[in-house]
Amino acid sequence: QKEVEQNSGPLSVPEGAIASLNCTYSDRGSQSFFWYRQYSGKSPELIMSIYSNGDKEDGRFTAQLNKASQYVSLLIRDSQPSDSATYLCAVNMNNNNDMRFGAGTRLTVKP
């Protein structure tokens, strides 16, 4: 089992829709969870971090964490073509800067 798993996609949604990105992780003791956005040819950019169960909202982005299910998700409301990118889920194992990344989900928002 991979440490961090994501659906590779591609995920395609129409402009204005909600995009839902999912991630599961294997280490039950993980405490820190992150979503990064990576545009083609660019390096990853941190967009959300979440540390406790529940929802965390930041603008059009909502991160959801369920530690019991070892599941973290990212919702993007009112999706825009500029949101088209690969979204990387990252989990900090053992709280010691040992960050593990999923393979990423490619999102395309169609005008």
Next chain:
Amino acid sequence: GAVVSQHPSWVICKSGTSVKIECRSLDFQATTMFWYRQFPKQSLMLMATSNEGSKATYEQGVEKDKFLINHASLTLSTLTVTSAHPEDSSFYICSAPRDRVRNEQFFGPGTRLTVL
């Protein structure tokens, strides 16, 4: 947000030469930095963890004698690709955590290496 810089942003070199890539944390100190490699349309691959004042920790399968890492100060880590070959052509990215509590890692803009 925190700023991590890399230099150069791109480099083209001949096979057999060595290339040095610098990674700097501009507004925070980083005792640890990470080096990743990403081939086209593939995921990030952690190569090594750079530790200030001590030896780097390499991931399995990464040759430490080929990818030399030096973390000489709290704001600078360097990766030297020695005797580069075309198969080393890739996108090299560094990252650094700003603080140990939040564990957020910030990435540099990356260095695209092309070996002819």
